[in-house]
Each structure stands twice: as C-alpha cells, then as structure tokens.
Amino acid sequence: MSVPLSQMWTVGRYVVTQKLRGKKRYPLVLMLEPLFRCNLACAGCGKIQYPAHILRRHLTVEQCLHAVDECGAPLVSIPGGEPLMYPQIGELVQALVARKKYVYLCTNAILLKEKLEANLFTPSKYLSFSVHMDGLREEHDEAVCREGVYDDAVEGIREALRRGFRVTTNTTLFDGADAARVRQFFDAMMDLGVEGMMVSPGYSYAKAPDQEHFLRRRRAHDLFTAMLTDAKKRWRFNQSPLFLQFLMGKKDFECTPWGNPTYNVFGWQRPCYLLQEGYAQTFQELIDDTRWERYGRRSGNDKCRDCMVHCGYEATAVDHTFGSWRGLRDTVLSTVTGKL
Amino acid sequence: MSTEETSLEGWQPQMGEDASLAEVVERAFDYRGDVTVVRADGSELVGYLFNRDADAAEPFVQMFDHAGGGPHRIRYGDIRTIRFTGKDTAAGNSYAAWLRRRAATKAAESGSGA
Numbered sequence: 001m002s003v004p005l006s007q008m009w010t011v012g013r014y015v016v017t018q019k020l021r022g023k024k025r026y027p028l029v030l031m032l033e034p035l036f037r038c039n040l041a042c043a044g045c046g047k048i049q050y051p052a053h054i055l056r057r058h059l060t061v062e063q064c065l066h067a068v069d070e071c072g073a074p075l076v077s078i079p080g081g082e083p084l085m086y087p088q089i090g091e092l093v094q095a096l097v098a099r100k101k102y103v104y105l106c107t108n109a110i111l112l113k114e115k116l117e118a119n120l121f122t123p124s125k126y127l128s129f130s131v132h133m134d135g136l137r138e139e140h141d142e143a144v145c146r147e148g149v150y151d152d153a154v155e156g157i158r159e160a161l162r163r164g165f166r167v168t169t170n171t172t173l174f175d176g177a178d179a180a181r182v183r184q185f186f187d188a189m190m191d192l193g194v195e196g197m198m199v200s201p202g203y204s205y206a207k208a209p210d211q212e213h214f215l216r217r218r219r220a221h222d223l224f225t226a227m228l229t230d231a232k233k234r235w236r237f238n239q240s241p242l243f244l245q246f247l248m249g250k251k252d253f254e255c256t257p258w259g260n261p262t263y264n265v266f267g268w269q270r271p272c273y274l275l276q277e278g279y280a281q282t283f284q285e286l287i288d289d290t291r292w293e294r295y296g297r298r299s300g301n302d303k304c305r306d307c308m309v310h311c312g313y314e315a316t317a318v319d320h321t322f323g324s325w326r327g328l329r330d331t332v333l334s335t336v337t338g339k340l
Numbered sequence: 341m342s343t344e345e346t347s348l349e350g351w352q353p354q355m356g357e358d359a360s361l362a363e364v365v366e367r368a369f370d371y372r373g374d375v376t377v378v379r380a381d382g383s384e385l386v387g388y389l390f391n392r393d394a395d396a397a398e399p400f401v402q403m404f405d406h407a408g409g410g411p412h413r414i415r416y417g418d419i420r421t422i423r424f425t426g427k428d429t430a431a432g433n434s435y436a437a438w439l440r441r442r443a444a445t446k447a448a449e450s451g452s453g454a
Contacts, residue, residue: 050372051372051373051388051426051427051429053388053404053407054390056408057404266390266391278369278391278392279390279391
C-alpha cells in the first residue's frame with residue numbers, strides 16, 4: 001500500500017474520533033464536483049449527459065469551500081466533469097490545501113501538462129493528481145472513446161512527477177478486461193513512477209451509453225482474483241488492501257454510501273456518487289433524511305445488487321480497519337507482507 | 341436498461357390519462373433533457389428539472405432554466421403539465437457508434453496500406 005503515513009494517520013485519527021463520538025454515519029471522502037463539463041465523452045460515464053446550459057454551470061469556490069466545511073471529511077476528491085476545465089481550479093486546490101485536506105484531483109490529464117506549465121499548482125503532500133487510466137494504450141483509448149489520450153495522460157504524469165507532485169492512477173475495469181493485460185498495465189504505471197494505483201470495477205450507470213460491458217459481481221471476483229493473486233511487491237495501491245480483498249471475494253462488506261458524499265451544482269446528491277435519486281440542500285439534511293435502508297446489497301435494491309465500486313466500499317474497508325482489532329491486524333499484515 | 345429504449349423526447353402527456361402528475365414528475369426528474377413545465381396559470385418555464393420531493397409537506401420540483409437562471413422551485417399543486425421538449429442527451433448508443441467508427445477507420449487505414 002502506498003498511502004503516505006501522514007495521510008494514514010490523519011484518516012485513522014479521524015475515523016477513531018468519529019467512533020468515539022458514537023457517529024454511525026460519517027463521511028470519509030467528499031466527492032466535490034465543481035462542474036459536469038468534460039473534454040471527453042467516455043462510454044462508461046453517466047456524468048455528462050446534460051443539456052448545454054447545465055454543462056456550462058459550475059460551483060463557485062465559496063460554494064465548494066462551504067460544502068467542504070459543512071461535510072468535514074479529511075479527504076476531498078475532485079472529479080467531475082474534468083476539473084482542470086474548472087476556471088478556478090488553482091484557487092480551489094490552494095484553499096483546500098490550506099485547510100489541510102488531502103485532495104485527489106481526478107483528471108484525464110489531457111490538460112495537465114498545460115496547467116502545470118501555467119504554474120497553477122504547487123507540490124504538496126496534500127495534493128495528488130489522480131489520473132484516469134483504464135489500462136494500457138489500446139484499452140484506455142477504447143474506454144475513453146478517443147485515440148491518443150493514453151499518450152497525453154502519460155506525458156502529463158511525467159511532467160507532474162518531474163515537478164515533484166504526487167501522482168496516482170485511477171482505473172475502472174469493465175467486463176472483458178484481460179487480467180494479464182491489467183497486470184502489464186500495473187507494471188507500466190510502476191515503471192512510470194506513480195505513487196500508487198486505485199482500481200475499481202465500473203458501475204452500470206443507467207444514463208451511460210454502454211450498458212453491456214460492466215462487471216457483474218461474480219465475474220468481478222474472478223477478474224480481480226486473477227489480477228491480484230501473487231501481486232508483485234513492486235505494485236503499490238493507493239487504497240485499502242481490505243477493499244482489494246473484497247474485490248477478490250475474500251471479504252464480504254456492505255456499502256456505506258454516506259462514506260463518499262457527493263456535492264455538485266444540484267446540491268448534495270442522494271444517496272451516493274453513482275445513484276441520483278434526489279438532492280438535499282445541506283449535508284446534515286442528506287445524512288438525516290436519506291432513507292439509507294433502501295440502499296446497499298442487503299436492501300435488495302436492484303441498483304445496488306452488483307455494485308462493488310470503491311466510492312461505496314472503500315469507506316467500509318477503512319471503517320473496518322480502524323473499527324476493529326481484526327480489521328487493523330488484517331490491514332497491517334497485508335501492508336507489511338504485500339499479500340492480498 | 342438499454343439506452344436504445346424509447347426516449348421520452350417529445351412526449352406531451354395528458355395529465356391523469358397518460359400518467360398521474362407524480363409519475364410525470366418522476367419521469368421528468370429521470371429525463372436528461374430540458375422540459376417545459378406549464379403552470380396552473382398557463383405560464384411556462386423551460387429548463388432542466390434536477391430535483392423533486394414528493395414526500396415534502398408541500399411537494400415541489402426544482403429547475404434550472406435554459407437561460408441560466410435558477411434554481412426555481414415549483415409546487416406540485418402549481419403544475420398543470422410537463423412536456424418533454426428538450427433533446428434527450430442520454431439517448432443513443434455512442435459507445436457502439438464509436439466502436440463502429442473505429443473499426444471502419446482501421447479497416448480504411450489497412451485498406452490504404454497506411
């Protein structure tokens with residue numbers, strides 16, 4: 001695992017504090033979407049199918065910071081849309097770093113080199129560029145429906161690393177993914193020098209154009225087992241090893257949708273990053289008034305049945321780590337030995 | 341769900357005959373295009389309906405209008421009908437189309453010896 005110690009300490013202290021306070025539902029990662037606009041139109045993405053006047057909208061920095069303060073999560077992920085298209089992205093990141101929030105700026109990296117050359121960002125332990133990479137060149141360009149994006153992303157990653165930034169990758173795997181090719185991809189990212197990798201199966205967005213290529217649970221277990229059994233020691237993952245074990249079918253977790261609350265131009269999204277079943281005006285309203293019992297595998301909700309996405313289960317894994325001696329032991333063991 | 345299922349684009353439901361107001365609101369909420377909300381007084385608002393709360397003491401919808409204003413809040417009780425007037429941005433299967441274009445491009449490249 002490649003999560004820096006200071007970040008692990010911050011998260012561990014935060015989770016333990018929530019537990020000592022008796023909070024059953026607490027946020028771990030705020031998914032802050034300042035805009036939906038993107039410079040790609042990936043087949044698996046359900047985030048950008050909106051009328052033009054909605055795609056032109058974006059949150060103000062003040063709205064973003066208010067949401068961050070309201071929520072209180074120690075980690076802030078900035079997806080979108082493409083956040084590097086957000087006009088105030090430099091100002092926003094600077095303000096988040098000043099608040100000592102660990103920021104994952106999720107980008108396809110097409111604009112990364114350009115923004116770095118414009119000195120929009122300053123390296124910090126609090127800032128990581130989380131670059132969307134869905135595999136090696138052929139798989140990635142196919143997933144994002146445009147050729148040449150893989151090469152652009154690699155160029156952006158190299159530039160960010162050269163300038164001393166933290167860089168991680170974020171990979172969504174679809175049905176038909178080849179475990180051997182993914183292993184080669186892990187090697188390629190390690191050769192590139194990224195700090196760590198995040199992987200997750202895709203989610204079948206009702207609005208995404210491609211509904212046939214998302215992983216079902218059993219096939220996901222098979223794929224992740226084939227990918228991660230005998231994981232190479234040089235592979236570093238920027239996520240909980242317990243979550244990876246969950247993907248392999250070795251752990252059985254339930255979804256904690258409140259762990260990654262989402263805020264965007266519509267408000268606080270119910271119930272999670274993936275489902276859009278309404279919007280709350282405040283974070284407290286989201287937590288208090290959402291019918292959480294309707295979501296997660298055990299609820300019987302069809303939309304949740306096959307979901308194994310990290311925005312629902314990584315928070316569960318982290319809660320397990322810091323909520324039980326067994327969870328802590330398993331995490332430490334896996335971290336030390338590198339075995340999943 | 342297939343994305344090639346029938347789109348609601350152009351639908352002008354007869355309230356109470358085709359569906360109840362609550363059902364039409366749900367479909368409008370799920371629709372990824374602009375709609376036209378016709379108020380009880382006959383005035384119209386064109387825009388994106390992004391939220392609704394049928395369980396509120398006074399059920400309401402929220403919209404951003406297509407000129408960039410909003411959010412506007414309209415009570416269910418003030419809605420006469422909703423027309424699905426905007427383009428359905430989620431309709432179609434761009435992934436399949438992209439695969440076809442890509443295959444065609446590659447075939448053309450190999451055919452030309454490129």
